[in-house]
Structure formats: structure tokens, C-alpha cells
Amino acid sequence: MKMLIAIIKPFKLDAVREALADIGVQGMTVTEVRGFGRQKGHTELYRGAEYTVDLLPKIKIEVAVAPDMADKAVEAILKAAKTGQIGDGKIFIYDLDQTVRIRTGESGIEAV
Amino acid sequence: MKMLIAIIKPFKLDAVREALADIGVQGMTVTEVRGFGRQKGHTELYRGAEYTVDLLPKIKIEVAVAPDMADKAVEAILKAAKTGQIGDGKIFIYDLDQTVRIRTGESGIEAV
Amino acid sequence: MKMLIAIIKPFKLDAVREALADIGVQGMTVTEVRGFGRQKGHTELYRGAEYTVDLLPKIKIEVAVAPDMADKAVEAILKAAKTGQIGDGKIFIYDLDQTVRIRTGESGIEAV
Amino acid sequence: MRKITAALCAVLPCAAFAQEGIDSGNTAWLLTASALVLFMSLPGLALFYGGLVRAKNVLSVLVQCFAIVCAVSVLWLVCGYSLAFAPGNGFSSGFIGGLSKAFFAGVTEGAVSGSVPESLFAMYQLTFACITPALIVGGFAERMKFSAMLLFSCLWLLAVYLPVCHWVWAGDGWLFRLGLLDFAGGTVVHITAGVAALIAALQLRPRHGFPQTPMMPHNMTMTVTGAGMLWVGWFGFNGGSALAADGNAAMAILVTHMSAAAGALMWSAIEWVKYGKPSALGIVTGMVAGLGTITPASGYVGPGGALVIGLVAGFVCFNATHYLKRVLKVDDSLDVFPVHGVGGILGTLMAGVFASSALGVFSGQGYAEGMTMGRQIGVQLLGIGATVAYTALLTFVLLKLVERIVGLRVVPEHESMGLDTTQHNERAYDMQSL
Amino acid sequence: MRKITAALCAVLPCAAFAQEGIDSGNTAWLLTASALVLFMSLPGLALFYGGLVRAKNVLSVLVQCFAIVCAVSVLWLVCGYSLAFAPGNGFSSGFIGGLSKAFFAGVTEGAVSGSVPESLFAMYQLTFACITPALIVGGFAERMKFSAMLLFSCLWLLAVYLPVCHWVWAGDGWLFRLGLLDFAGGTVVHITAGVAALIAALQLRPRHGFPQTPMMPHNMTMTVTGAGMLWVGWFGFNGGSALAADGNAAMAILVTHMSAAAGALMWSAIEWVKYGKPSALGIVTGMVAGLGTITPASGYVGPGGALVIGLVAGFVCFNATHYLKRVLKVDDSLDVFPVHGVGGILGTLMAGVFASSALGVFSGQGYAEGMTMGRQIGVQLLGIGATVAYTALLTFVLLKLVERIVGLRVVPEHESMGLDTTQHNERAYDMQSL
Amino acid sequence: MRKITAALCAVLPCAAFAQEGIDSGNTAWLLTASALVLFMSLPGLALFYGGLVRAKNVLSVLVQCFAIVCAVSVLWLVCGYSLAFAPGNGFSSGFIGGLSKAFFAGVTEGAVSGSVPESLFAMYQLTFACITPALIVGGFAERMKFSAMLLFSCLWLLAVYLPVCHWVWAGDGWLFRLGLLDFAGGTVVHITAGVAALIAALQLRPRHGFPQTPMMPHNMTMTVTGAGMLWVGWFGFNGGSALAADGNAAMAILVTHMSAAAGALMWSAIEWVKYGKPSALGIVTGMVAGLGTITPASGYVGPGGALVIGLVAGFVCFNATHYLKRVLKVDDSLDVFPVHGVGGILGTLMAGVFASSALGVFSGQGYAEGMTMGRQIGVQLLGIGATVAYTALLTFVLLKLVERIVGLRVVPEHESMGLDTTQHNERAYDMQSL
Numbered sequence A, B, C: 001m002k003m004l005i006a007i008i009k010p011f012k013l014d015a016v017r018e019a020l021a022d023i024g025v026q027g028m029t030v031t032e033v034r035g036f037g038r039q040k041g042h043t044e045l046y047r048g049a050e051y052t053v054d055l056l057p058k059i060k061i062e063v064a065v066a067p068d069m070a071d072k073a074v075e076a077i078l079k080a081a082k083t084g085q086i087g088d089g090k091i092f093i094y095d096l097d098q099t100v101r102i103r104t105g106e107s108g109i110e111a112v
Numbered sequence D, E, F: 001m002r003k004i005t006a007a008l009c010a011v012l013p014c015a016a017f018a019q020e021g022i023d024s025g026n027t028a029w030l031l032t033a034s035a036l037v038l039f040m041s042l043p044g045l046a047l048f049y050g051g052l053v054r055a056k057n058v059l060s061v062l063v064q065c066f067a068i069v070c071a072v073s074v075l076w077l078v079c080g081y082s083l084a085f086a087p088g089n090g091f092s093s094g095f096i097g098g099l100s101k102a103f104f105a106g107v108t109e110g111a112v113s114g115s116v117p118e119s120l121f122a123m124y125q126l127t128f129a130c131i132t133p134a135l136i137v138g139g140f141a142e143r144m145k146f147s148a149m150l151l152f153s154c155l156w157l158l159a160v161y162l163p164v165c166h167w168v169w170a171g172d173g174w175l176f177r178l179g180l181l182d183f184a185g186g187t188v189v190h191i192t193a194g195v196a197a198l199i200a201a202l203q204l205r206p207r208h209g210f211p212q213t214p215m216m217p218h219n220m221t222m223t224v225t226g227a228g229m230l231w232v233g234w235f236g237f238n239g240g241s242a243l244a245a246d247g248n249a250a251m252a253i254l255v256t257h258m259s260a261a262a263g264a265l266m267w268s269a270i271e272w273v274k275y276g277k278p279s280a281l282g283i284v285t286g287m288v289a290g291l292g293t294i295t296p297a298s299g300y301v302g303p304g305g306a307l308v309i310g311l312v313a314g315f316v317c318f319n320a321t322h323y324l325k326r327v328l329k330v331d332d333s334l335d336v337f338p339v340h341g342v343g344g345i346l347g348t349l350m351a352g353v354f355a356s357s358a359l360g361v362f363s364g365q366g367y368a369e370g371m372t373m374g375r376q377i378g379v380q381l382l383g384i385g386a387t388v389a390y391t392a393l394l395t396f397v398l399l400k401l402v403e404r405i406v407g408l409r410v411v412p413e414h415e416s417m418g419l420d421t422t423q424h425n426e427r428a429y430d431m432q433s434l
């Protein structure tokens, strides 16, 4: 199994979720995070002074998929999350040793 | 070392923590996340209209354990987190390349 | 590629960010988490009763780096995040299967 | 606010009345009522609205409410009070006041209006002028440019609020002379704001994602807090409109309270029946519907009438909200029209009914001499019709104008990033700052 | 609230008094006081309580407070005011009022009570009837069904609040005739609410997880906000009970303020000594204890007495809270009994002491003619005893009844999911909505 | 607050005046105004400040405001009221009051001050004494020990507030006798608090990380909520200072309102021009600047003057804030000096100008007999200078003293963990409790 962890722009969450549903991905976990990369933050006002806020709000999506689905899923995320501007984010792909479904105790691909 | 990442129902956090403590697990990291899988969300009212909320609140637990502890820990989580209803969650198991304790710089199993 | 995931004390975030920037790390993702390890929480008052709070606020930093940067990055985090007291945290290191930059579709080291 | 204008009638022609004594009790109550109505806007309404939008837009709503109060206050000083309440000139006198009180000319410490200082009357009326455009904010929330919002609100005050206020509450206003019953602003405040919000919602078009994406309130506790403040403040709104601390004021707050309670219970009951559970948003929205609806009637009806008015308000406004948003799919973001507009119309109408002293336990204080229920309802309908039509037309024109000058809507990217960051350079919450 | 009933005595027999003049200053103050007491319930108490529960239950608390205010208001109109304040019939007249004022019969714009409009007196008293059952919410918070809560609150108002209110504040009430000193509701409000909360806590049994699992307040800033509002609103609660804007009202707010300050400082001092640090929750809880305790005494004591009353309140209520929750392990969720119940008992007792004009710097306004400290304390003890016993018994019976009809408690799964989702289909906070 | 002292002059020499009648309308308004000013402190100012600090320190700010109100109240009872308002003895009588009213001796239910009960005058003045040290909290926020804060606030009340209050508002105060115009506390409240905050900020040194690390407000909605409450409460602050419900009070709230609006608009305009976007914090800070600045002038100027005062306030305070924090890098955490201190100085000065009745549309109520603009400005400058110098010196000494006794600042580790946990054993928010 593979675990895809994508960092995306917050307002792209719905689009990515739909894109993944379309290719049959059945579950995902979402976390609010903050991050920076090329995109360097913006300034905020505070009583007559401007500050730079480095860490911008991002959404982290975790999706476990069967190995043969991984490429399709990456594809789907790429397409849905892209705006073409910096800050679009990253996808990190891990190998999963094992997956277990708590309700049934099933493990392996059926558990995804 | 193995890293177990479990997504569980929020109100099961205490039970899981105790179960892990019982088998000697000494540390864990907890994150609030939202997710969906088989469990499909619920409806909420908003001024005379019902909406479906897809992403339900879940708790993510990360526990690094020595390889020989992994099975026992999975067992403990399974038992403590199970309600038998959909939405009970998943455990994802990763191989850890390395672990370092910041305070001492120790690495490997002693660092867990 | 390697993914370093560090759990640190919240007020050390700025120091760690700077230390990583100094060695040329260009991106990171930050999550608020809670955790415990050796450090066992503190007591809080609630109308004449004291309670123990087990899970303390921590910051999780995720940094993907080229393999050859990993050691330097670990070093940098260790130095910046250390106070020498319990609760300083951990660094977990994973192997990354793949990394993709969403904006460009690039993958591999260029995508970090 | 019948007495207001009656008092003004007497006062306006000759400033010499200024020497007449003021009543300290009436003055004390109107000082308090002014504070209460300001409290409705800031922070009451701001919180009520702010909790309903998404976290990325909450500051924009708060700033809009603040900015409107500030800008309207200055306009009031410059010419607003005068155009609303100074005697008009010649032919136009039924439609708009004159400029004899511009820059508060003659509104000295010693000037008296009825039994209170005229400066207090001007202050009290100002709080109404502040909250009315602030109510409209709910219609275009989460997508309007700040500059456009500010320009529009100022123009709207001048072109819509001040004339309608003059029609209804000035001694020489044409609706006042016809005997329109609008004690505390069913037409002047709620209909104008509700209709303007509807027009704005239509002209700005829906928020991106509406109606598929649910846009849930980001902080319902904030909304409930604001709702509680509105209820309390409304005692000043309706009770203060008696311009005295007397039985009229007392009865006004009693019926106001009853209508709020009845509206809330009705809305909750419908939800309970329809969806199995009554919600927090439901109970407070029903309460606001009850309050808005009783407003024009509050000085004329009795507790029994108020109960009926509140129940009708809860029922009709619930269905209006549902119909506008779910069937017609109009994105009046925070439902200003179906709650305030519809409530104002209903209430102005029912004021004409329940003012009657011949309804047994549902009786009110009775009609003016020579008025019958039929004729009164006719006048009420005329007042409603004129206010709706005039407001709709002018609001439409003003929005077109503002669109030309600065554009109405933020660019899509800014809408998705949220107005707080893009219009005000701030975030509402920063729980992580170390 | 001695004058209330004295005034009513005079007024009730003959409605002709309605022609008598009202005092605009007194009316202004009572209009304001009504707004202030409503403000205590909404949003004051709602926020105070709401902040103390877990995030998953905060809306349920807010809705409960709102729904109680709404339901009580309608009941008040139908028969509540009459049963509390209309003259009773024959033998029962000391225990409950008659129905001659049902549907506010005779409470017209012109009707006068003392020196204020009777509609205002009815409105002011309504705000007390609203907050009393709302206080009880703290006892069963986080586990009671909404339907059960609403049914119970209505029945309790009718069966407990109205009779006790009649006993103490109606001219023909038996405790009033005995000369019980309860200026603003030590027995009528705080003892009844505190005892009812205790009985409810016992009958509903503890929340799941109590007492091992800490159930920490989800938003202490909300609680502190509500506490500030309660303090301010209490000026209307105690000061308004003079039913006039006079020296009695002024002294009432001064002693109220002093007792609040003293209670807060005492509670903080105990925490500081015992745990090394004074907490936010501690200081505001001590403040509420000081306010609740001074309530019955506020029209009778002086500032020196108020200081002692506040200090005693802080000390005793702190220990009562600790004892009930930590030793007896009773899950009165938000500590209503140890703060309001115990405070009400203490205050009613101390009113009997510090009303004395013979205590030097701790003197009060003196006893009624013919009363001695010994006899007064006897009357106070009788009033406390009767109120505690009656409330406990009736509350127990009503809860049994409600249990039969709809069941009291949500199912365990719903309790763990939280009442907001399961009872109201809503979440309080949604910071992620995009 | 001219009338206060005029009234006191009359009352103080002979307590027999106590029999004289009170005016129920004036009393009603002052009861309300007392509630409004308390509301400014709790929860108004507490929220305004609390939202601006980081999440880890918000409770510390709230507790500080509460604890100050409580401690000051008890001190007021013991000797504060007497030292401020009782006639002084011999040579020192211009500088500090005597102890003849300690423990509120003679402040009985029947005692009268002007046309209101003396207990009410004492209560009203107490609310001013409470908010002044609470304002200083903003200067040392996020780093001062709670024990040090409490000790300092008590000493400061005794050594700074009470004397200055006597100078300016007691009939025998030296500045009062010179004819200083300070209607509601430009010198007594805002200058003393602002200067003390500055000295405290300097003596405690900056927060760790200042100025490189941005220390962003953790909850701007809380700050805006508090700002709205401050605006409303200020009606009681300035309007109540007329000590009557009359034209003076009415004009005071009108000019207060205008200055707030003008200050807010000016601050926003500067931000808009300078940074392209007006912010929420900007608009509310400008509003507070407008309110603080009009305070001393509010009973003497007209609406036109108020407009100018507000605009000047927004402009000068904006630049003062910027200069102090960004150029001088003084860490007056929440900008108390540049807003309240500078505002108080400006306002006291401009009161001397815009009180003139010879400025056309910018005219005020005119000078006292025999006073010219030149002389009045001289008196104002003297009042400002004396207040600034005295406050700076005494604050410096008191802080040194407190440093000796308990130390001023928490240890660095506690500062980084936050004051909520380390000083009060609590966290403000716990959204995860299950």
C-alpha cells in the first residue's frame, strides 16, 4: 500500500476530494496545517506596523491507496489542486507497511 | 522501529491511551483531524435547510514503538478503539528509518 | 528523499525554522499537536480541585530533504530545539518514496 | 414613534419652545435607550452577523458594521438629522426635510424637543440611522469590496433612509400625515433594510459555491451572544420610541418581549416538527423575526396581540427564508430580506389590525380619532408599498452607480482567500502566536 | 422587594388607582433594570455557563437558556403573573395568587403599580421568573434531553417558582406577612434554583466519566465575559428591586458591588493560599457567590455589612463546592447548589443580622417596627426552611413525572457525541469552513 | 464633571443638606451610568485588551482586570472615597481629602449629593477608580507577575489616583479651584493611566522577542466586541459626569459619539492611504482614541468641536503609536500611552479651546465667568503638566518599591509558557475536552 500525503491550498479541498472520489478513493484524512515553501507569506497590519506572516494556512490530505492506484491518485490530486501559482503544494508518497481496519480487524488492501 | 498511526473516534482517545500505557508504551502524539471512509457524515441544520457534513472529527494518534512491540500495540489499539460501528477508523503502520531524542541526542530504540 | 518529522516545544518553532533556513531548507509544514512522553503533564485548577493534564501542546514540523541533507537537518533541529529539559521532543525520520510539486508536476529532488 | 413627530410638530415652527422644561425621567430613559440602540449595532448586530459567516470573513463583517456607524454619524451631523427631521420646503416638504438644522444648527444644550433635550432626540434618532444600513450588510456579506460597501452605505443613507424617515416620522412627512402607524421603524428601518439587502444580493450574485457548498456559521456562540444583545437592546429601540418613561414605553417593551419569545418558540417548533430537532440558529432567528415584526406595532398593541404577531412572524419568516434561499436560490447571505423585510411588512400590516381596541384579549391602544380598521389597513398597505418600491428602485440605481465607480465585488481569488486578509490585512484568530 | 408588595397591597384591591400618577424617574430606572436583568440571562448567564461545559455541549446550554426565557415569558402572560401577584382566594391566598390577572387582564397602558406602570412591574418581575429556571440548567448540564429540560422547566415554574414568589413578595403571601426579609430573591430565586439543581443532579446521576475524567471548561474567556455581564446586570436585579430611583436603590447597588468584590477576593485568596495561584474561574465564581448572597439583603444592609457578607460568601461557597463535588461526589455540573443555593441560604440569614441599625459600621437600615434581631432571624430561618423543603419535594416529584413522560437523560452514545449534534443538529465552532 | 464638585462644595460643609430632595430622573440616569461604566471595565476593557494578547496570556489579562476592580472597590470603601472627595485638612486640603468619610461614614441611604443620593455618587465615582488602574494593564501585559500587579495597582490607586482625583474634582482641589476643565477624566483617568503605563513599560522592559517577533492579537473578534462595549459604556462615563439627566448629559453623549466616529474614520483613512487597507484593529483603536480625547471636553464643547477633536485624536494618536513602538521601540504592549495618555493630553488642551462660544459652528458652552481662552489654555497646560509629572514620578517610585518586595516580572520560562498556566494554572481554550 502507498500513503499519499498532499499539502494543498485550503480552498482546493473540495475539488481534490471530488477528484479522488471520482477515481474510487473511499477514504481520506484531513488536517489543518501551516507551511511555507517558495511562497513566502504575506504582510499583516498591526496598529500601524506591517508584519510578515511566514506560515500560511494549508490543508494536509492523507490517502492510503492500493499500490496500483497510487499513480492515478497522484494524477487526480495534481489536476484538482493546481492553480499554477506558487504555494500550490506538494505530494509526498510513503510506503505503508501495513493497514488495519479497526472495526473488523481486517488488514492489507481490504482495509484501505 | 515502527510508527503506528491510528485514526480513531474522538471519544475513544482515553481508552486507547490507557490501553497503550498498560502494555508499556511511553509516548504518543495526538492530532485533531477530520476524515471520512465508509462512514459518510451526518446532516446539520442551517436555517431551514439540511446539509451533509462529510468530514467528521477524528483523532489521529502517532506512536513510535520498537519493532517487537508493534503487534502488541496494534492489538491494544484495536481492542480499545473498537465500537463495531462504521467510522471506527484505521491503523497505518510505517517503517521508521530513525528516531532521535532531542534532549539527549540518543537515537534508535532508546529514543522511543 | 527523507522526511524528518520533529515534535518540539511550541516556543522553539522560530528557532528551528531559522536554523533550517540557515542550512538551506526551503520548505516545511507545521501542525499543532499534543503529546506526552517522559514529560507527564501538569496540574490545572478547576473550582477547588486540581486535575492533571496529560497531553501537552507541541508543534510538529515536517521537512522533506534530499538524502544527503538529512543529517545536517537533524543536527540543526537538535541544536535549535534543545533546552535540556524533558519534553524537548523527538525527531522521526522516514524514507520518502516520491515527492511531487503540484504547481509544476516535477518530482524527485527538484520537487523538495 | 407617533409622539416624536407630534412633539416635533409643536417644536419645529418656533425654536422659542426651547425654554420649556425638560423632564429628567424621560431624559434619563432616552439617554439609556440611546446607549441600548447603539449596543444593538455594536457589538450586537456585528456579532450576530459575524458568527454566521465563515472564519475568513468575520472581521470584514465587524469592520463593515463599525465603519457604517462611524460614517453615518458624521453624515448625520453634516446634514442627515436636518434632512430627516427639519421642516421641509414647500412642495417637497412631505418628502424630505430642509437644511435648517444642518451641522446641528440650533441644537444647543438648551434646545428642547418635547420633554427631552433636542440634542438627545438627535442622538437617539442617529442610532436608528446607524443600524439600518448595518442590517443590509447581511445581504451582501462575504463578497463585497469594502470601498464599495462604504460608498454604497453613505449614498443609501442619504437617498433612501433620510427620505423615508422624513415621510414617516417628521411632522410634515406625507405618510405621517396620512396616519401611518410605525412606532419604531417597521417601514423606516426593517423594510428599507430588508429590501435593500435583497436587491444587493441579486445584483452582487451569489457567493462562489452557493448553493451546493454548505457555508456554515463559523461560530454559533458568537451569533447567540449577538442575539441576546439584540433582544436587550430592542427594549431601547421600541421602548425608547415612546420618547418618555411612561406607560406607553412600558407596554412597548412588554409586547416587544412577548413577540420575541413567541417568534422564537414558533421557529423552534417548526424545526422540531420538520427536522426532529430545534437548533440554536433557529431559536435566535425566530427571536429576531419576532422583534423585527413587532417593531412598527410596539406602541399600539397589547400583549395578546403581541403573542399573535410573534407567532405569525416565526411562521411566515421561516417559510420565507426557506423559499428565498432553497427554492428561488437567492443568496441573501444572512437572510435579511426574509427576516427583516418580510417581518417589517407583516408587522406594519398587523399594527393596523391589533391596534384596534375591539379585539378583546387581543386589543391594542385603539386607533386615532376618526380612523377605522379598514382605513388604517389601507394606509398601512400604502406605506408598505411606497417604501418597498422606493427602496428597491433607489437601491438598484445606487448599486449600479457604485459598480461604475469602484466595482461591487472582490475578485474570485480574494473571495476564496477571504475578505479579512484581502480587504483588511488581518486574520480574526491566531491561536498559535507564540 | 418590600416596597413591591406594599405597593401591590394598596393597588390590588381597587383598579381605580390606575389614574394615580406615575413617576417618570422611577419608571426610567425600572425600564433600564428590566433590560439589565434580561441581559443577565441572555447572554450573561448563557455565556457564563456555556464557557464551562465542553465544546460539544456549549450550544445545548445556550439553547436551553434561550428556550427557558421564551417559554417562561409566554407562561407569564397566560397565568404566571397572575398566580404570583394577583390576590389569592380565601384560604389559599397566602400560598398562591388568583387568576384575576390571567392574560394580563387589567394590565393596560394606564394601569399603575406603586409609582410605575403595572405593565412595567409585570415585565420586570418576568425577568426574574426567566432567570430562575435558567440557573438550574447548570445542575443537569451536558446530559439532559432537550425535551425533558423544556417540560421540566415549565412545570417547575408553575409548581415551584410561582408559589414561592407569592409567599414572599405578594401582599397576601404568608412569608411576606410574617415579615421575611428577601429584597431581591435570596429565597425566591437563589434557594429555589440551587435546591432544584441539586435534586436534578442527584436524579440524573453524574455525567459519564465523572469524577475521574476532568471535564474542563472549553472557553474560559466566554465564562469571564458572562461573569462581567452578570455583575453589571445585577445592578438591575438588586437596584431595580427598590422599584424606584432613590436612596434605597442606590444603596442596594453599592452593597451589591461591595459584596461581589469581597466574595471574589476571598475565593481568590483561598486558592492562592491553598494552591499557590488564584485562577480566573475562582475569581468569577467568588464574585457570583458574593452577588447571590447579598441579593436578599441588598435593600436592608449597609456597605460594612456587605463586606462581611461577601467575605463569608466567598469562604463558605468555596468550601461547599469542594465538599459537594470532591467529597460527596455529587455531579451538580456547574455547582449551582453550592454557589446559589448555599449563597441564598447564607444571605437570607445574614439579611436578618445586618439589617440591624445597631452594629456600628456594619449597620443596616434597621428592622421593621416591632421586630428584633432574634425574631427576625427566626422568620428568616422559617423562610429558608420552607423554601428548601418545598422546592426539594416538588422538584423531585416533577422530575419523576418528566422521566415517565419523555425520559430525562440522553443515551450514552449521544452523551459522548455531545448534545449539540444530537439534540440540535449543529456544531458550535467550524473554523474550517472554506 | 464641574457640577460634581460644585454640588459637593455645597454639600460638604454641612451634612444637613441630606434632607434635601433627590431627583428621581437624575438618580435613574446615574444608576444606569454606574452600570455602564462598570460594563466598560468588565467585560468591555477586559475583552478589548484580552483579544490583543497571545492566547497563552488572555486569562491573565482578564483576571487582572477583575482583580483590580475588586481590590479597588474594597479600598474605596475603606478610605478611597474619603481621600478623594471628603474635604481635606488645612494646608493639604488642595491635595488630598480627609478621612471623615472613611468606611463611608455618613454615606447613609438618606444622604444626598446634589440631586442624587450620596451613596450613588460614591458608587459612580468608584467605577472611575476601577477602570483607571485597569487601563494601565495594557502597558505591562504579558510579562508582569500577578502578585506584583495587584500590589502595584493598590498602591497606585492610593498614591496617584486619589490625589489627582481630589485636585481636579473635589471642591477644595487646587486644580478645581484654578478652573481646570476636565469633565469626565482627561487628566484624572486617561493621562494618569497612560503615563503610568509608559513608565511601567519602560521599567519592565520589552516582552521577550520584541520587536523582531510579531506578537499578533490572538482573537480580534474579542477585541472588537470589547471596543463596542467601550463605546456604549462611554455614554455613561461622559454622560453620567453631568450628574443629571439634562441637556448637559445629552450634549455630552452626542459629542462623545461624534468624536469616536471621527477618530475611527481618521485612523482608518490613514491606514487606507498608507497601507492600502483599513484594518479592524485600526478602526477600533481610532475609536478609543476619539473617546479618550473627548472625555475631558465632553461637557463643554459642541458637535462641531467634537468632530475636530476626534479627527485630531485619530491623527495624532496614530502617529504617536507608530513613533513610540516602531521608532523608540518602547514595548507599551497594548499602546496605552499613545492612545490614552496622548489622547488625554490632547483632549484636555482642546477642551480649553473648543469650550469657547465664539467659534461659530465649532463653538462650545462657553467659559466660566471671567475666563478667557488664553487663560483657560494656561490652566489646562498647568493641569496636564502637573498630572504628567506627578504620575510619572510616583509610578516610578512605586514600581521600584514593588520590585523590591515581590519582583516585577515573571521568569523567562514562564513568560514563554504564558501567564495563564504559570500564574493562574489554567488554559483559556480547551476545544478538545472529550
Ligand SMILES: Nc1ncnc2c1ncn2[C@@H]1O[C@H](COP(=O)(O)OP(=O)(O)O)[C@@H](O)[C@H]1O
Pocket: A007, A034, A035, A036, A037, A038, A039, A040, A056, A058, A085, A086, A087, A088, A089, A090, C026, C027, C028, C029, C030, C062, C063, C064, C065, C101, C102, C103, C104, C112
Ligand atoms: N520541503 C518541504 N517539506 C515539507 N513541506 C513542504 C516542503 N516544501 C513545501 N512544503 C509544503 O508545501 C506547501 C506549498 O509549498 P510551496 O513551495 O510554496 O509550493 P510551490 O513551490 O509548489 O509553489 C508549503 O506551504 C509547505 O506546507
Ligand SMILES: Nc1ncnc2c1ncn2[C@@H]1O[C@H](COP(=O)(O)OP(=O)(O)O)[C@@H](O)[C@H]1O
Pocket: A026, A027, A028, A029, A030, A062, A063, A064, A065, A101, A102, A103, A104, A112, B007, B034, B035, B036, B037, B038, B039, B040, B056, B058, B085, B086, B087, B088, B089, B090
Ligand atoms: N483510505 C484512507 N486513507 C486515509 N484515511 C482513511 C482512509 N480510509 C479511512 N480513513 C480514515 O479513517 C476514518 C474512519 O474510516 P471509516 O472508513 O469510516 O471506518 P470503517 O470503514 O473502519 O468503519 C476516516 O474518517 C478517515 O479519517
Ligand SMILES: Nc1ncnc2c1ncn2[C@@H]1O[C@H](COP(=O)(O)OP(=O)(O)O)[C@@H](O)[C@H]1O
Pocket: B026, B027, B028, B029, B030, B062, B063, B064, B065, B101, B102, B103, B104, B112, C007, C034, C035, C036, C037, C038, C039, C040, C056, C058, C085, C086, C087, C088, C089, C090
Ligand atoms: N513513542 C512516541 N511516539 C510518538 N510520539 C512520541 C513518542 N515519544 C514522545 N513523543 C512525542 O514527543 C514529545 C516529547 O517527548 P518526551 O518523551 O516528553 O521528551 P523527552 O523524553 O525527550 O524529554 C511528546 O510530547 C510526544 O508528542
